Amino acid sequence: MALAMLLGSAAAATPAAAETLVTMNTVQIFSTIDPAKISDYTDYMAAVNLYDALVSVDEKGNLIPKLATSWDVSPDAKEVTYHLRPDAHFSDGTPVTAKDVVYTFERLLKINQGPANLFADVLKPGSVVAVDDHTVKFTLEKTFAPFLTTVPAVFIVNSKVVEANKGADDGQTYLSTNVAGAGGYLLKSWDRGAQMTITRDAKYYGGWNSAPIDTVHWVITNDETTVKSMAASGELTMSSQFQSPETYDSLKAMTRFNVVSASTASAFYLKLNTKAAPTDDLHVRKAIALATDYDTIQSQINPGGPLSGPLPAIFADAVATDLAAPKFDMDGAKAEMAKSAYAGKTDIPITLQYVSGTKFEEDIGLLMQSNLEQLGFKVTTQPDPWNRVTDLATKLETSPNMSEIFFEATYPSPDSMFFTQYDTKAAGTWASLEWLKNPDIDALIEKARATGDVKEQNAIYKDLQHKLVDLQPDAFLETQVIQHAMDKCLTGFKYIPMQSFSYDFKLYSWTCK
Secondary structure: OOOOOOOOOOOOOOOOOOOOEEEEEEOOOOOOOOOOOOOOHHHHHHHHHHOOEOEEEOOOOOEEEOOEEEEEEOOOOOEEEEEEOOOOEOOOOOEOOHHHHHHHHHHHHHHOOHHHHHHOOOOOOOOEEEEEOOEEEEEOOOOOOOHHHHHHHOEOOOHHHHHHOOOOOOOHHHHOOOOOOOOOEEEEEEEOOOEEEEEEOOOOOOOOOOOOOOEEEEEEOOOHHHHHHHHHHOOOOEOOOOOOHHHHHHHHHOOOEEEEEEEEEEEEEEEEOOOOOOOOOHHHHHHHHHOOOHHHHHHHHOOEEOOOOOOOOOOHHHOOOOOOOOOOOHHHHHHHHHHOOOOOOOOEEEEEEEEOOOHHHHHHHHHHHHHHHOOOEEEEEEEEOHHHHHHHOOOHHHOOOEEEEEEEOOOOOHHHHHHHHHOHHHOOOHHHOOOOOOHHHHHHHHHHHOOOOHHHHHHHHHHHHHHHHHHOOEEEEEEEEEEEEEEOOEEOOOOOOOOOHHHOHHHOEEOOO
16 A cells, blocks of 8 residues: 655645545456456455445444444344435435435346355345335345345445446446445546556545545556565555565565554465366365475465464354364375376376466465476466456366465355355356365355354354365465555554455545644
């Protein structure tokens, strides 16, 4: 994230109010800013600043009011009624009403992308109705325990603006380059492959702190030399969370920066395609997991915390603590290969995908290549830009055998980690490159969703973790320990366990004069 610069002339008789500019690098492009299509960390980073949802999330995972001031849940948990803030308005001054909420959800369900899969079999057209201008009611098709925690993922659009620019695709073309939201920032410029700039809306209905960030400028680069050069020149205010340890050390040595860190609800996986040869063979997947040097990855290549299964430790009550930590065991890997359909074979073709230009992912790829070739594999490393990763993931036949992927909770519930990655209804995205499609896993996810008993839910989640580890759809590399090099004048970073809500710049301040 970025450097803050004072704008304006010191020589002026009556100086203009100092404005702050934060420049932050991000390692992947912003794929979309349409709330009905957003899916990854950069998409949500933009959306949480340009739009508001009914509710948001704080650093403890608690729901907090946003466009809605309060909400009521029926005894059977199948009806939820939200009461809207009467003074809330979109950036063009139009009041936010229940009609806009209904329109947003109807549009989401129709387009059926982005966060729509969160509501599969839960909401249908007509499930969301306006009771009056400031009251909206959701009627669920079935009990869905995580429902309240999913609502922050849906950002409300201005129905009048979108309808006026609806075209033939429900406003997708319009909202691919324009914003129709009630967020604190306005889109100033966006070059998809290079940068995005947003500016503070002084008329934001939610108000501002006493030292707000006026402009946020994201520069898209994953080149470590470029990041260090931006920092040295004074341009950079805040780094991405995906820099190399050496870059963090270099920026910290400049004295202008602090390095902040936090444990997260984000896990780093080597996702294994369970439906494509040779990773459709369970013993091959077990061999790959055993041939993974976890200690080197966690301590040297990309420092992070341990991960014994699909669920990060931040979900403490739901974590199966009896799972053994994965281990690096080449002899064990060879034994698994001897049980596989590929026993005794050499030059077994296998592809390993990672995000191009991301050095630590490249280093992990080279480490895996070296280890796997000892098992008889002929590894083709496949560096792809992020938009290519997401495109290839939509079809089984174009999905690679192995993919290095970070996945963070889309909403503050263990359900987010299980449904989005492993449920059959969520297949065909970068988050579900395992292509698991396992009826037993689907049934357990659905069972946990159907009960409001937290103790029962957690027992199901623990069972799910054991079954997933047995199926080995991933090598569980590490829990991400997020790090940012931040200018010492910039404050406000708090890790929030939901997508990129930590980068809601309404929460930040510039403390230097």
